[in-house]
Amino acid sequence: MIEIHLVLIFMIAAAVIAVSVKDLLSSVVAIGAVGVGLAMAFLLLKAPDLAILQLVVEILSLIILVHATTRQDLPFSTSGRWLFNTISTLFFVVVFLMVAHKALKGIPIVGASLPGAVQPIMENVPAKEETGNLVATILMKTRAIDTLGEVAALFTAVVGVLAISRKIGRTGGGNGL
Amino acid sequence: MTAYILCFVLFSIGLFSVVRKRNIIKIIIGIGIMEYAVNLFLILIGYCKEGRVPILTEGQSIKNMVDPIPQAMVLVSIVLGLTLTLFLVAVAIRIYEKYGTFDITKINRLKG
Numbered sequence: 367m368i369e370i371h372l373v374l375i376f377m378i379a380a381a382v383i384a385v386s387v388k389d390l391l392s393s394v395v396a397i398g399a400v401g402v403g404l405a406m407a408f409l410l411l412k413a414p415d416l417a418i419l420q421l422v423v424e425i426l427s428l429i430i431l432v433h434a435t436t437r438q439d440l441p442f443s444t445s446g447r448w449l450f451n452t453i454s455t456l457f458f459v460v461v462f463l464m465v466a467h468k469a470l471k472g473i474p475i476v477g478a479s480l481p482g483a484v485q486p487i488m489e490n491v492p493a494k495e496e497t498g499n500l501v502a503t504i505l506m507k508t509r510a511i512d513t514l515g516e517v518a519a520l521f522t523a524v525v526g527v528l529a530i531s532r533k534i535g536r537t538g539g540g541n542g543l
Numbered sequence: 544m545t546a547y548i549l550c551f552v553l554f555s556i557g558l559f560s561v562v563r564k565r566n567i568i569k570i571i572i573g574i575g576i577m578e579y580a581v582n583l584f585l586i587l588i589g590y591c592k593e594g595r596v597p598i599l600t601e602g603q604s605i606k607n608m609v610d611p612i613p614q615a616m617v618l619v620s621i622v623l624g625l626t627l628t629l630f631l632v633a634v635a636i637r638i639y640e641k642y643g644t645f646d647i648t649k650i651n652r653l654k655g
Contacts, residue, residue: 367546367592374549374583381553381576385560390568397572404579411586412596412609416617423621427575427628434568434632437639455563459555466551476546476587500597500611501618509615516619523626527633 367476369410377403390435398428415501546587554580567635567645571628578624582617589613 377400384396401424408417505513557580560573589610597611635645642650 370546370587371549374546374553377579378549378553378556381556384572384576385556385564385569390566393569393572397575400576400579404583407583408586411590412594413586413614413617414596416582416586416614416621419618419621423625427625430629430632431568431571434571434635434639437636437645451563455559458562459558462555462558463551466554470544470547473547473588475544476590476592498599500599500608501614504611504615505618509619512619516622519623520626523630527629530630530633530637 370407373403373407373410377407391432394428394431394435397431398424401427413501415499547584550580550584550587553583565646565648567638567647570647571631571635574631575624575628578620578627582620582624585613585617585620 380396380399380403384393384400387393387396401420405417405420405424408414408420554577557573557576557578560576561570564570564573589612591607591609593607594609595607597608597614638650639645644650
């Protein structure tokens with residue numbers, strides 16, 4: 367368990383850097399460090415499929431975010447309602463931590479999970495497919511419709527991005543704004 | 544139990560970034576951090592101490608194996624997180640083109 371704690375502390379440190387640093391490019395690089403730490407944690411928690419996918423997704427989102435940070439920005443206004451903003455933020459965080467503290471009593475301790483729910487799934491799988499990746503089996507057999515929905519959501523997001531970043535408006539020509 | 548608490552701390556950092564920061568890119572980064580924390584939390588719930596990778600080989604049962612169901616769900620969640628990031632960055636770039644800034648306190652004026 368100590369490795370997972372170390373990886374989590376690394377992730378927290380990288381997240382603090384990502385949130386607090388002023389330069390946006392450094393911030394994006396730090397969030398990449400958080401994602402790679404998450405891939406390492408998945409590997410330690412015996413989830414290799416997730417580790418591979420997380421690495422790929424992290425690289426893709428890093429590219430997307432770097433594309434957004436290349437823009438020059440005006441200096442940010444730092445004045446105005448500093449106290450109110452900080453207090454309300456602290457309120458949100460404290461409420462979340464209180465709810466989390468309540469919820470902690472209801473969940474099993476780390477490492478106590480028993481995969482009982484997977485037994486009926488495996489009984490429905492045909493005999494010749496009993497060897498192989500259980501995660502892929504669940505995704506393809508039990509949650510096949512859900513996987514289809516995921517692909518549909520991906521497609522919808524791409525269509526939405528294309529619609530948003532379209533330059534020419536409905537009137538044709540002009541700057542589209 | 545410490546791992547859960549560290550997960551909550553990671554989530555809190557993301558929440559702080561979303562609520563407190565003014566830069567849209569910082570808000571997107573905060574949403575990403577929250578997403579990572581939730582994914583890791585779900586995998587931690589399914590973790591079994593000294594467990595094996597959920598891949599069946601010849602003549603092995605599902606005893607002593609980490610729970611594959613949270614992994615299958617988080618697999619979907621990770622991909623949807625990528626689409627969320629993509630969509631938010633597209634919106635942020637659009638806002639930048641219209642207002643010339645990423646500052647959320649300066650984009651409240653009506654224009655055009």
